[in-house]
Amino acid sequence: xxxxxxxxxxxxxxxxxxxxxxxxxxxxxxxxxxxxxxxxxxxxxxxxxxxxxxxxxxxxxxxxxxxxxxxxxxxxxxxxxxxxxxxxxxxxxxxxxxxxxxxxxxxxxxxxxxxxxxxxxxxxxxxxxxxxxxxxxxxxxxxxxxxxxxxxxxxxxxxxxxxxxxxxxxxxxxxxxxxxxxxxxxxxxxxxxxxxxxxxxxxxxxxxxxxxxxxxxxxxxxxxxxxxxxxxxxxxxxxxxxxx
Amino acid sequence: xxxxxxxxxxxxxxxxxxxxxxxxxxxxxxxxxxxxxxxxxxxxxxxxxxxxxxxxxxxxxxxxxxxxxxxxxxxxxxxxxxxxxxxxxxxxxxxxxxxxxxxxxxxxxxxxxxxxxxxxxxxxxxxxxxxxxxxxxxxxxxxxxxxxxxxxxxxxxxxxxxxxxxxxxxxxxxxxxxxxxxxxxxxxxxxxxxxxxxxxxxxxxxxxxxxxxxxxxxxxxxxxxxxxxxxxxxxxxxxxxxxxxxxxxxxxxxxxxxxxxxxxxxxxxxxxxxxxxxxxxxxxxxxxxxxxxxxxxxxxxxxxxxxxxxxxxxxxxxxxxxxxxxxxxxxxxxxxxxxxxxxxxxxxxxxxxxxx
Amino acid sequence: xxxxxxxxxxxxxxxxxxxxxxxxxxxxxxxxxxxxxxxxxxxxxxxxxxxxxxxxxxxxxxxxxxxxxxxxxxxxxxxxxxxxxxxxxxxxxxxxxxxxxxxxxxxxxxxxxxxxxxxxxxxxxxxxxxxxxxxxxxxxxxxxxxxxxxxxxxxxxxxxxxxxxxxxxxxxxxxxxxxxxxxxxxxxxxxxxxxxxxxxxxxxxxxxxxxxxxxxxxxxxxxxxxxxxxxxxxxxxxxxxxxxxxxxxxxxxxxxxxxxxxxxxxxxxxxxxxxxxxxxxxxxxxxxxxxxxxxxxxx
Numbered sequence: 001x002x003x004x005x006x007x008x009x010x011x012x013x014x015x016x017x018x019x020x021x022x023x024x025x026x027x028x029x030x031x032x033x034x035x036x037x038x039x040x041x042x043x044x045x046x047x048x049x050x051x052x053x054x055x056x057x058x059x060x061x062x063x064x065x066x067x068x069x070x071x072x073x074x075x076x077x078x079x080x081x082x083x084x085x086x087x088x089x090x091x092x093x094x095x096x097x098x099x100x101x102x103x104x105x106x107x108x109x110x111x112x113x114x115x116x117x118x119x120x121x122x123x124x125x126x127x128x129x130x131x132x133x134x135x136x137x138x139x140x141x142x143x144x145x146x147x148x149x150x151x152x153x154x155x156x157x158x159x160x161x162x163x164x165x166x167x168x169x170x171x172x173x174x175x176x177x178x179x180x181x182x183x184x185x186x187x188x189x190x191x192x193x194x195x196x197x198x199x200x201x202x203x204x205x206x207x208x209x210x211x212x213x214x215x216x217x218x219x220x221x222x223x224x225x226x227x228x229x230x231x232x233x234x235x236x237x238x239x240x241x242x243x244x
Numbered sequence: 245x246x247x248x249x250x251x252x253x254x255x256x257x258x259x260x261x262x263x264x265x266x267x268x269x270x271x272x273x274x275x276x277x278x279x280x281x282x283x284x285x286x287x288x289x290x291x292x293x294x295x296x297x298x299x300x301x302x303x304x305x306x307x308x309x310x311x312x313x314x315x316x317x318x319x320x321x322x323x324x325x326x327x328x329x330x331x332x333x334x335x336x337x338x339x340x341x342x343x344x345x346x347x348x349x350x351x352x353x354x355x356x357x358x359x360x361x362x363x364x365x366x367x368x369x370x371x372x373x374x375x376x377x378x379x380x381x382x383x384x385x386x387x388x389x390x391x392x393x394x395x396x397x398x399x400x401x402x403x404x405x406x407x408x409x410x411x412x413x414x415x416x417x418x419x420x421x422x423x424x425x426x427x428x429x430x431x432x433x434x435x436x437x438x439x440x441x442x443x444x445x446x447x448x449x450x451x452x453x454x455x456x457x458x459x460x461x462x463x464x465x466x467x468x469x470x471x472x473x474x475x476x477x478x479x480x481x482x483x484x485x486x487x488x489x490x491x492x493x494x495x496x497x498x499x500x501x502x503x504x505x506x507x508x509x510x511x512x513x514x515x516x517x518x519x520x521x522x523x524x525x526x527x528x529x530x531x532x533x534x535x536x537x538x539x540x541x542x543x544x545x546x547x548x549x550x551x552x553x554x555x556x557x558x559x560x561x562x563x564x565x566x567x568x569x570x571x572x573x574x575x576x577x578x579x580x581x582x583x584x585x586x587x588x589x590x591x592x593x594x595x596x597x598x599x600x
Numbered sequence: 601x602x603x604x605x606x607x608x609x610x611x612x613x614x615x616x617x618x619x620x621x622x623x624x625x626x627x628x629x630x631x632x633x634x635x636x637x638x639x640x641x642x643x644x645x646x647x648x649x650x651x652x653x654x655x656x657x658x659x660x661x662x663x664x665x666x667x668x669x670x671x672x673x674x675x676x677x678x679x680x681x682x683x684x685x686x687x688x689x690x691x692x693x694x695x696x697x698x699x700x701x702x703x704x705x706x707x708x709x710x711x712x713x714x715x716x717x718x719x720x721x722x723x724x725x726x727x728x729x730x731x732x733x734x735x736x737x738x739x740x741x742x743x744x745x746x747x748x749x750x751x752x753x754x755x756x757x758x759x760x761x762x763x764x765x766x767x768x769x770x771x772x773x774x775x776x777x778x779x780x781x782x783x784x785x786x787x788x789x790x791x792x793x794x795x796x797x798x799x800x801x802x803x804x805x806x807x808x809x810x811x812x813x814x815x816x817x818x819x820x821x822x823x824x825x826x827x828x829x830x831x832x833x834x835x836x837x838x839x840x841x842x843x844x845x846x847x848x849x850x851x852x853x854x855x856x857x858x859x860x861x862x863x864x865x866x867x868x869x870x871x872x873x874x875x876x877x878x879x880x881x882x883x884x885x886x887x888x889x890x891x892x893x894x895x896x897x898x899x
Contacts, residue, residue, distance in 0.1 A: 099466070317694045374693075387822045
C-alpha cells in the first residue's frame with residue numbers, strides 16, 4: 001500500500017541499489033522513494049541492510065550498481081561533503097561528535113561559518129532548548145551522557161541546514177522519557193518541513209512517530225505502509241520472529 | 245546561543261591556544277616591549293644571535309599548525325626552508341639591478357615552497373593516505389634534495405649568474421633590502437624585521453586557530469569522517485594548511501639567508517629535518533606559544549652546545565626528543581603551562597574548555 | 601642485443617630487487633604486525649654493519665660468524681627497543697615514528713662519538729663470474745640468494761607455523777586473537793625482534809660492499825621507506841615482493857642511464873603516483889581484489 005505522497009517530484013529516489021561486502025549481499029536491487037517533507041521509519045531485522053542503505057545515501061559507501069537521486073540530481077558519484085552541501089545529513093549509529101571539544105565548538109564547526117542565517121539560528125536555538133542542550137554549551141562533548149551526545153549530533157546535522165535528515169538509531173540506549181522527547185522533537189521538526197528518515201529498532205518510538213514505515217529484509221523492501229498495517233502483517237511478524 | 249561571526253580581534257583569545265586573561269596579555273606586552281627595546285641595551289652580537297634564534301619561529305609554528313592542530317606529521321619543514329633559501333639566492337643574485345629585486349626574490353622563494361607543497365599535498369591528501377606515509381615521503385624528499393644540492397659543485401651548476409655551490413653551499417646571497425635600507429644579519433633593521441614577522445606569524449596563526457576555520461582544521465584532526473559529513477572538502481583544506489606551513493618555513497628560510505647570506509645542503513638534510521620536530525615535540529604541539537618558546541630556547545641551546553661541545557649537540561637533541569616522547573608526550577612547555585593554570589593562586593582563564 | 605647484455609640487465613634488476621627487499625622486509629613485517637614505523641631502522645642496519653666489521657676486523661672472527669653475531673645482537677637490541685620504547689606507542693603510529701626518530705639520532709650520533717667518522721670496512725670477498733663479455737660480482741649474487749631465502753623464510757613462518765597463524769590473527773583483529781588465547785604482547789615483541797634481526801642481517805651482508813660510517817643507514821632507509829609506502833602494511837610479504845619488483849623496474853634503467861640520483865627521484869615520483877591511486881599500497885589493493893573475488897565465488 002503506497003503511503004508516500006506521490007504528487008510532485010520525490011525528494012530522494014534510489015533505483016536498483018546494490019551493494020555486497022565480501023560474500024554478503026547487503027542491499028539487493030533496492031528501489032526506494034521519499035517525498036519532500038516526509039517522515040519515514042525504516043525497520044527490519046538485523047542484517048536487513050538498513051545501515052548500508054544509509055551509508056549509500058550519504059555517500060560513505062559506493063554502490064556496486066544502481067543510482068541515487070536527490071532533488072532530481074544524480075548524486076551517486078558525489079563525495080559525502082557535496083551531498084551535505086545539497087541538504088542531506090546523517091546522524092550515525094555510533095554517535096560521532098567531536099568528543100574533545102565543547103558543545104559550542106561542535107556547533108561552531110557544524111555551522112559552516114554561516115553565522116548570520118537567521119532561520120537556521122532560530123531553529124538551532126529552539127532545538128537546543130527542546131533537547132536541554134542550551135545549558136551545556138561549555139561542556140566537553142565527550143563528557144555528556146550518551147543521550148545528550150545523540151541529541152548533540154542531531155543538532156550538528158541541523159546546523160548544516162538539511163532538507164533530509166538521516167537518523168540511524170537516534171534513541172538507542174535512551175530511557176523511555178528521553179525516547180518520548182526525541183519522538184516529539186522529530187515530529188515538531190517534521191512539521192516544520194524537514195524530511196526525516198529514521199532507522200530504529202525501538203517499536204515504542206516508531207509508534208510515537210510512525211506515520212509511514214518501510215520494512216527491509218535481506219536488502220530488499222519487504223513491505224511498506226502505516227505502522228498499523230505493518231504490525232498487522234503476518235509476513236512481517238514472521239521475518240522478525242520466525243515461523244509460528 | 246550566540247552565533248555572531250567571530251570578529252577578527254575576538255579570535256585572539258579562544259580555546260585552541262593557551263594564554264588568556266589580563267595577566268597573560270600584560271606579561272606578553274611586557275616581553276614584546278623588552279624585545280623591541282633590546283637593541284638599545286644589547287651588543288650587536290647579541291642582537292644578531294637573538295634574531296637568528298627567532299627567525300626559525302615561523303617554521304616551528306608552521307609545523308605546530310600542521311601536526312598539533314591538523315594532525316599531520318611533517319618532516320618536510322626543513323626542505324621547504326632550504327628550497328626557499330636557494331630559490332631566493334638564485335633570484336636575488338640574478339636580479340641585483342632590479343629595484344626591490346630582493347623582495348621579488350623573497351616572494352619567489354616562498355612561492356616556490358607553496359607550489360612544491362601544493363603538488364606534494366595533491367598526491368597525499370587526495371589519495372587520502374594513512375598518516376605515516378607523509379613523514380616518510382617527506383624524509384625521503386629531504387634526503388633527495390640534500391643529495392642533489394650536494395653534488396652541484398662546479399661551474400656548470402649555476403642558474404643565471406648564481407652558482408649552486410655543491411656541498412659548500414651558495415655564498416654571497418644578498419640580504420633583503422628596500423632601497424638603501426638593508427636587512428643584513430648584524431644590523432638593527434634586520435632584528436626589527438624578524439621581531440615583526442615572528443610576532444605577526446604568531447598572532448596571525450593564533451587568530452587562525454581560534455577562528456571558525458581553525459576549528460574545522462581541528463575537527464579534521466579529531467574526526468576526519470565527521471568533518472567530511474558536515475559538508476567540508478577535507479582534502480582541500482588539508483592541502484591549504486600544508487601549503488601555509490610550507491610558506492611559513494619558506495619565510496624562515498628567506499630570513500635565514502638574509503641573515504647569513506649563505507645556504508648549504510645541510511640545511512635540508514635529515515638532521516635539519518629533525519630539528520623542527522624536536523622543537524614542536526618538546527614545546528608541545530597543541531600550543532603555538534609553547535612552540536615559539538621552545539624554538540627559541542632550543543636554538544639557543546644548539547648554539548651554546550656548538551661552542552662548548554658541538555659533537556654532542558645532536559646526541560643531546562636525540563635524547564631530549566626520546567625523553568619528551570616517553571615522559572612528557574604533551575610537551576614540556578605545555579605541561580608547565582597546565583601546572584600553572586591549576587595553581588589556586590592563578591586567575592581562572594576566560595575559556596574553561598580545553599581542546600587538544 | 602647480445603645474450604650477455606640481457607643477462608647483465610637481468611643481473612642489475614635482480615641486484616636492485618635484492619637491495620630493496622633486504623632493506624625493507626624487516627620494516628614491512630614490523631609495520632604489518634605491530635603497526636608501527638620504526639624510524640631507527642636505518643640505524644639498526646648500521647649496527648649490523650658495525651658489529652660485523654668490528655667482530656671481523658678487531659675481533660678476528662670469521663666473516664660468517666661476525667654476521668651471525670650482528671644478526672643476534674641487533675635482534676636482541678630490537679627486543680629491548682620494543683620493551684622500553686615501542687610498547688608505549690601501540691596505538692599511536694605518529695608517536696612511535698617520532699620516538700624512534702629520537703632513538704635513531706641517539707644511535708647515529710652515539711656511534712659517531714664512540715667510533716669516529718668512519719671505520720675500515722671488511723674486505724669484499726672477490727668471487728667473480730664472467731659471461732658474454734660481462735663480469736658479475738659473486739658476492740652480490742649471494743646477496744640475491746639471501747634475499748630470496750629471507751622472503752621464503754618469512755613466508756614459511758607466516759603461513760606454515762602456529763606462531764605465524766597467531767601472528768596473522770593478531771594482524772587482522774588483535775582483540776579477537778587475544779580472546780582466543782594468543783599472547784599478542786609476545787607476538788609484537790618477537791616480531792619486532794625478528795624485524796630488527798633482519799635489519800641487522802642487511803647491515804651485516806652489505807658491510808663489505810660499502811663505507812662504514814655512522815650515517816650509512818640513510819642509503820638504505822630512503823629506498824626502504826619508499827618500498828614500504830608502495831607496498832603497504834596489509835600483507836608484508838606480498839607488499840615487499842610486488843613493491844620491490846615494481847620499484848626496481850623503475851630505478852634500474854633510470855640509474856644505469858642517468859645515475860643513482862635520478863633513480864631515487866624516479867622512485868619518489870613513482871611512490872607519489874602509486875599512493876595517489878592505491879592509498880593502502882600494492883598489498884592493500886591486492887587484498888581488495890581478493891575480497892572482491894570472494895564475492896564472485898559466493899554469489
